[in-house]
Amino acid sequence: MTSSYLHAPGFIAGDRPKIVTSRFEYADSYKIDRFIATGGYQGLRSALSRPAQTVHDDVKSATVLGRGGAGFPAGVKWGLTPQEVWPRYLVVNGDESEPGTYKDRLLMERDPHQLIEGCLIACYAAGLSQCFLYIRGEMAVAQERVAEALNEAYEAGYVGKNILGTNFSVDIVLHWGAGAYVVGEETALIESLEGNRGMPRLKPPFFPAANGLYGQPTIVNNVETLANLPWLMTNGVDAYTAIGTKTSPGTRMVAVSGHVVRPGVYEIVNGTTTFRDLIYGQEFCGGIRNNNALKAFVPGGGSAPWFTSDQLDLPFEGSQVGAAGSMLGSGAIMVMDETTDIPAAALTLTRFYAHESCGKCTPCREGGTWLERILSRVVDGKGTDADLAQLIEVGESICPGDFPHASNEALGLTAVPFPYKMTTICFVGPSAYVPVHSALTLFRSEFEARITKRTMIKVTAVGVSS
Amino acid sequence: MSRLTDAHVALAKEIIGRYPRPKSALVPLLHLAQEQDGYITRDAMVHIGELVGVTSAEVYGTATFYEMFKFEPVGKYVVNICGTMSCALMGSEELMHHAEQRLGIKAGGTTPDGMFTLEHAECQAACTEAPCLQVNYRYRYRLTPADLDELIDDLSAERLTHEIPPHGTVAKVRQHIASHRGVGVVAPELVTESPAWLNGKAAL
Numbered sequence: 136m137t138s139s140y141l142h143a144p145g146f147i148a149g150d151r152p153k154i155v156t157s158r159f160e161y162a163d164s165y166k167i168d169r170f171i172a173t174g175g176y177q178g179l180r181s182a183l184s185r186p187a188q189t190v191h192d193d194v195k196s197a198t199v200l201g202r203g204g205a206g207f208p209a210g211v212k213w214g215l216t217p218q219e220v221w222p223r224y225l226v227v228n229g230d231e232s233e234p235g236t237y238k239d240r241l242l243m244e245r246d247p248h249q250l251i252e253g254c255l256i257a258c259y260a261a262g263l264s265q266c267f268l269y270i271r272g273e274m275a276v277a278q279e280r281v282a283e284a285l286n287e288a289y290e291a292g293y294v295g296k297n298i299l300g301t302n303f304s305v306d307i308v309l310h311w312g313a314g315a316y317v318v319g320e321e322t323a324l325i326e327s328l329e330g331n332r333g334m335p336r337l338k339p340p341f342f343p344a345a346n347g348l349y350g351q352p353t354i355v356n357n358v359e360t361l362a363n364l365p366w367l368m369t370n371g372v373d374a375y376t377a378i379g380t381k382t383s384p385g386t387r388m389v390a391v392s393g394h395v396v397r398p399g400v401y402e403i404v405n406g407t408t409t410f411r412d413l414i415y416g417q418e419f420c421g422g423i424r425n426n427n428a429l430k431a432f433v434p435g436g437g438s439a440p441w442f443t444s445d446q447l448d449l450p451f452e453g454s455q456v457g458a459a460g461s462m463l464g465s466g467a468i469m470v471m472d473e474t475t476d477i478p479a480a481a482l483t484l485t486r487f488y489a490h491e492s493c494g495k496c497t498p499c500r501e502g503g504t505w506l507e508r509i510l511s512r513v514v515d516g517k518g519t520d521a522d523l524a525q526l527i528e529v530g531e532s533i534c535p536g537d538f539p540h541a542s543n544e545a546l547g548l549t550a551v552p553f554p555y556k557m558t559t560i561c562f563v564g565p566s567a568y569v570p571v572h573s574a575l576t577l578f579r580s581e582f583e584a585r586i587t588k589r590t591m592i593k594v595t596a597v598g599v600s601s
Numbered sequence: 602m603s604r605l606t607d608a609h610v611a612l613a614k615e616i617i618g619r620y621p622r623p624k625s626a627l628v629p630l631l632h633l634a635q636e637q638d639g640y641i642t643r644d645a646m647v648h649i650g651e652l653v654g655v656t657s658a659e660v661y662g663t664a665t666f667y668e669m670f671k672f673e674p675v676g677k678y679v680v681n682i683c684g685t686m687s688c689a690l691m692g693s694e695e696l697m698h699h700a701e702q703r704l705g706i707k708a709g710g711t712t713p714d715g716m717f718t719l720e721h722a723e724c725q726a727a728c729t730e731a732p733c734l735q736v737n738y739r740y741r742y743r744l745t746p747a748d749l750d751e752l753i754d755d756l757s758a759e760r761l762t763h764e765i766p767p768h769g770t771v772a773k774v775r776q777h778i779a780s781h782r783g784v785g786v787v788a789p790e791l792v793t794e795s796p797a798w799l800n801g802k803a804a805l
Contacts, residue, residue, distance in 0.1 A: 222789065264792065279774040305784060306785070480689065491723065
């Protein structure tokens with residue numbers, strides 16, 4: 136056994152600004168001694184040396200976008216809590232499980248103290264009195280690293296009662312799940328944290344900021360979002376917004392997987408780095424394996440509509456990617472080269488979402504399963520033309536109206552912008568349809584080639600007399 | 602069948618004490634039961650219900666939602682092979698096929714000697730290291746069929762026990778909050794005013 140098994144691999148450093156991965160090069164990056172020796176808990180000191188409101192204002196003016204999927208600015212989210220309702224809670228979403236996504240686990244395994252520091256800054260700034268750090272159940276090492284880091288941080292006086300000798304006191308409670316993708320949705324995460332089946336709640340009335348954990352105002356933030364805060368506090372708003380663009384400042388962690396030469400997790404400059412840079416750039420993935428042609432790529436996790444080479448020059452910027460028919464989501468790019476069996480690839484994602492449906496909304500529970508079964512049949516060569524039409528009909532019952540997709544010059548398609556309309560509470564149902572719709576829109580001939588070539592047998596008589 | 606041991610009851614009470622509502626501890630306590638017995642027994646669910654103040658039916662209701670909880674014995678090593686897109690693109694189907702042949706069971710099955718349970722898993726957040734798998738939630742990355750054979754040999758010969766505990770144990774390190782350092786629960790019925798540090802002044 137090598138130690139690489141214990142230390143989440145896959146991160147590829149580069150000569151670029153590092154906001155959240157600055158300690159990844161150290162083998163002991165997860166230890167408090169290394170953390171403090173490399174500027175750790177300085178951001179917390181800087182925050183505590185100013186009134187809480189000014190810290191909140193900084194997070195707002197730095198436009199720290201949520202890194203979980205929706206990309207909502209954290210500072211604005213914190214401000215959505217109703218006045219004078221106490222206590223308020225922080226729930227950290229460490230339930231990373233969107234297909235293709237691999238970054239929060241790295242941040243938890245390799246730099247857990249940075250996350251803890253981020254939680255503390257958020258609690259201080261937004262007046263949150265207790266923090267629950269929810270880690271995905273299957274991430275044993277991440278749970279160990281965060282538990283160990285919390286034990287160290289409590290001991291050293293960074294977490295708990297009277298932090299750094301001040302009147303700021305907050306507990307961070309490590310919580311862990313037990314395997315359910317839907318729990319990554321914030322209201323389902325809260326349900327799960329309350330000890331229930333992790334099914335999403337209706338919004339309204341259950342907007343977490345107003346009515347969340349135990350009915351109290353609750354901020355749910357992603358791991359990477361919080362991991363940005365220590366650097367922001369130490370280096371200031373100007374330094375933060377100097378990286379990236381005005382609408383997408385800072386950096387993002389992006390996992391590029393699939394048929395590239397060098398799959399890996401990269402911390403990239405937000406807003407300016409393009410998909411072409413990421414997939415073909417020598418400092419990133421170095422192109423498609425065996426010099427194969429690019430067939431398609433998923434730009435933002437399994438829930439994101441697919442792009443082709445027509446979209447390679449789009450930058451990592453939410454509004455542009457949205458207008459082009461998809462989303463940046465959770466920073467996950469899955470690359471398919473020319474050898475990819477498109478209907479079968481789509482099935483791996485549809486099967487995922489059908490399997491992960493919690494069963495609360497009928498269009499998702501039934502529709503997801505139908506999509507999986509019909510698509511399976513088509514992939515197995517047993518489908519018919521009617522099945523292709525049926526896939527779309529089922530999809531439209533989950534997402535009525537125009538469904539987002541990318542433009543395609545060769546096919547003469549213009550883009551339909553993100554997002555979609557939906558008949559379900561959360562995005563799991565629509566996500567089962569996303570790969571089906573993208574694949575059928577961009578690669579219909581591959582489905583048609585797959586359907587059975589049965590021809591009508593003319594029956595003239597049921598029986599004949601001798 | 603087993604209720605939680607005294608040591609686990611003490612641990613359970615410590616965990617329950619961190620939440621404003623005891624029911625929040627349900628999932629962590631179910632993990633504790635699974636760690637003790639390798640799967641969740643009926644008696645454990647009754648006991649957990651008593652500890653958090655809900656019926657055993659509610660415990661069962663929560664427990665059955667989550668994939669990691671098993672309600673009958675499984676192998677000492679549960680091998681979860683990821684089959685979602687990134688892994689599928691890199692040959693996870695072949696890996697699963699090989700595992701089924703090598704272990705002589707289908708996905709979802711357990712070997713007769715009780716050593717291995719094989720499962721088809723969904724995305725494990727290691728997509729750049731595809732194809733990947735977990736054994737009792739410990740990763741192995743970029744596996745070839747030959748790597749898988751070696752892993753199964755090592756597990757069969759109990760050569761990886763220092764890294765991979767038997768099924769049921771997930772994290773080997775637990776959080777402990779010393780009473781003199783902890784704030785204690787902040788429950789809605791106990792707190793109605795804004796926290797002390799929101800007084801318009803710097804805390805430090």
